[in-house]
Amino acid sequence: MTISTLTFTPKSYLGWGALEHLVLEVKKYSPSKILVVTDPIIEKIGVIDRVSLRLKEHGFEVDVYTDIVPEPPLEVGEKLVRYTREGKYTMVIGVGGGSALDLAKLAAVLATQEGSVASYLNLTGTRKIEQKGLPKILIPTTSGTGSEVTNISVLSLDSTKDVITHDYLLADVAIIDPELTVSLPPRATASTGIDALTHAVEAYVSVNASPITDGLALKAIRLISRSLRKAVANGYDKEARIDMSNGSYMAGLAFFNAGVAGVHALSYPLGGQFHISHGESNAVLLPYVMGYIRKSCTKQMADLLNALVGKSGNLPEEEASYKCVDELQKLVKEVGIPNTLREFNIPVTALESLTKDGIKQKRLLARSPFPLCQDDIRKIYKAAFDGVLTEPEEKKISV
Template sequence: MMNSISNFRTAHNIISGIGSIAQIEVETQKLKAQRAVIITDKIILQTGLVDKVSAPLKNAGVHVDIIDEVVPEPPFENIESIYEEIKKKAYDLFIGIGGGSALDVTKVLAVMPKNEGDIREYVGIDQIPNPGVNTILIPTTSGTGSEVTFNAIFTDKRDNVKKGIVSPYLLPNIAIVDPMMTLTAPPSVTAATGLDALVHAIESYTAINANELTDGIARHAVQLISKSLRQAVFNGNNIPAREDMSMGSLMAGISLANAGVGAVHALAYPLGGQFHIPHGVANALLLPYVMEYNKLSNLEKFAQIAEDMGENIDGLSLREAADRAVKAMSDLSKDIGIPSTLKDVGVKQEDLSLLAEEASKVDRLLNNNPRKLKKEEIETIYQNAFAGVK
């Protein structure tokens, strides 16, 4: 189903391609930045990737501080502690380098100097009153697409649930997507983030809010990721594969930001909050089971997904072709080592009802899913994912 009226938003300027990180100095000069802070994590700092950004800026006379305190699947407290450290330093540029966690933290830190109050007051849609400080976002994984979305996801330790902040003020001034910045990502990270990007593409392609513009972008993302993810996982120095993954992730992020996602993300949120399963792993694990449930809502689109993933659907009925999409996704997950059942990630049978209760509250995402779900249907999907039944 497509909306007759649509709205399209993304980062103000997207710079992509091999070697595009070299543009950091000139882009910073265009922003007239004098005091920059780089937000990242300790692992990324050790790779030397931060130096590719900080060195040219320092040479250009920009004062640069580096904060490496972002933690995986960050709670609100992580943002608050970093902000306490930097709030009096009058930075005029925030630069995020890393995976989705670092980029999401950077986006929210950049709006905090211009918006008072508890960060939890930003949760929901359009709850940030004022635009923030200039931002540049530089992904080091091909997965979240956070560099081009106006979403930021965090864990609320008060109820162990992941919560989203959604605002156009989270869009960066500049996104720099350089495949060479992803070469240090290990196979497990490449696998989980790559399938996360594929989730974004498939969910946004089949979403209620999909439109012709997002459909074309999402389909090309599916094609690029399906073609190259295995190569990127098993040979991380394969530059063409890394290039495909960077562009696929970027396009999936653009499609996600404008068409939205659905039940996969809704069901993944409590897995992250309650069991601390990484977001990409939770999404990738759940996708085949949600696809199996959703496919009857639009057999044509799911048949198209199968073809875009490289499946030969000649001579198949529409139902058979749609089934191939689920199989192709399951095969890809298995090939690159993604857990296939909830049992594999420590979930117990007795946990499923509570998970379903929490997921059923994520109305923003469930309302965009192509097939309606109540708590009972959600629990059935969890049961299938627990038992490995598609």
Template sequence: MQNLYQFQTAERIIAGENSFQKAADHISLLGTDIKNILLVTQPSMKRLGFADELKNQLTNKGIHVDVNIQIQPEPTLENIEEVFSEVSKNSYDIVVGLGGGSILDSTKILSVLMTNDCSIESILGTDLVQHPGIPTVLIPTTSGTGAEVTPNAIVTLPDKELKIGVVSKHLYPKLVIMDPVLTVSLPKEITAATGMDAFTHSLESFISNKANPISDMFALESIRLISSSILEAYQQGDSVRARENMLIGSMYGGMALSSAGTAAVHALAYPLGGKYKITHGVANSMLLPHVMEFNMDAVVHRLSLVAEPMGIITLGMSKEQAAAKVVEKIKSWTYHLNIPQDLKEYGVKDKNLEELAYSASQVTRLLNNNPKTVEMKDMKMIYKKLLA
């Protein structure tokens, strides 16, 4: 555990059932001179009526709202730049993101592009954004990325067949609104993938090289909330209690990774998304138990501490036994949540493992945060386990 550590998050968070119904009131607290807002959202939010509801709330307060639904799932650099080219023709006081992780990440990037004379490519990496962006309001509609409280935004680079992040303190939003009701309509497969993504954030933060007392607090509570609710949210999607636990657990996972960061699971997941279009949550879910097994000898103590908040009875167990039970339970979740376990379903072949491992090896920011050194041969071995 490192000696020096820090923590930062969104400026204001409003959470609770039906908090979205007063979203315009919450946004109005950001200032009296708000006249024009850009609402970045996705087609499903239009179909469900959430985007129109928010627009109507804001319009009733005399605020003009432009709605953009052009951000794609797992957006490419080019997609975000095309949207920016369109929306930059107007001037906005606030940018609101309503949707899943891709929408929230894109909203953060659009906000800094509006105030920085830069391209997205020039800010890929850590602390390369020079100036604060347009103030953002983030309203998550999935329980997965925790993007609403992180300084990260992920983009896909098709030419490199990889996903890369923009990491900057200027990506933190002014306001977050967390309403579990917005997640009740999530399809089962998205509930599963995003829920496991959130769990991965918390577990990787807890075992990472940058783990610290602040990140540990958020990580362990996230693990407790998600462990107690992920199967219920999947099997009984209308359970607001389970949905709220997942939403808050996801947020805590984002807070944990903001301080401690993720590690090898994410590094290995990025090429799967960049090259084979495997969604981020599914890629993380597939890799998580196998990377933890690889890390086991370096993290057995930390993993054993996770057993209790996961609901595993450890009385009479050794640390090794408790840690093994943690991995066993993760594997059980992936089975009951119907997470794919065979990379062949996505076109991956044995001959592709070298290329995948090389691509993952370039994600040094995350690999350096892993508690155990991961060499090319290790990455190939982990990928191989997913070729049934």
């Protein structure tokens, strides 16, 4: 009998207006000094005032840190951790997209550890996290990254990305309020939405999938596929924003417990080398990776098709798996994200360096239902560059 191990954030609030629970949760920790980590855009549009002002009204000392950039480099993480240590904060609240939330988790945990951020990196670090760190509350303003329910913090290096991962990075409280996402621009809504979809898709075909993660993933895909186009077209569509928040949350739980694989492994070098956003990196690669591994998971792909478009009839699994790839590519295109690496102005000469960095992501690649070697990765990048779906040689398929 297979045993599944599942981990979840201790407490989550979900729903329109969920931010109202913030003060109640903060009071439980009686913090003497709170650091709110966010990015300049979130501060500019007034979301942070809704957080910091209500905390100050209840007598809490609050500082706001905004020296955050998308796809944050290691140096940004190092600077924030130093700032948190020196400021003697006793709670961290992250507000924003995945970058802000990842850095808030990092600051909260490493504030009470010794050593640099670099020394805790997955690929090259030598230190282990030993203390839980400061209490942390995470409040996403996008529907996509799932950072509010995962134990991972992602940082950009010179040509790729690496992570710090530990269960201490899990939020103590996650507050998912779709009302905070209505001001997200269409392009960011699209890219973060496809990011969430990718989480669910990869979790469903992961070698570590379980009945629980399968249920979360399929429901997430149904919610996202029916609402993403609406949310992109009209950010103030309340029902679409609610669907996207719920779908993103469930996709986050699914991929945190089952894992993501080839799409994310190959997207890391795109972000590292060309600073393409994580969501768009996933989006452009999603149909090409899934098309390449299709024969190793035709049954799951047929299930994914039903979740994407509703009941697809009695199509044979093989035909349904092909149609699933087509639907993924269609959705990416319809929400306005380029379908090829060429459209992102990535030169063909970069495919080899992308391949060399992609194969390094062993942690992610290990979850793929089809083992991807360096030659496979090279072929997928070339397919994504040319805009032509490809598959491996028949003899390599393992069902």
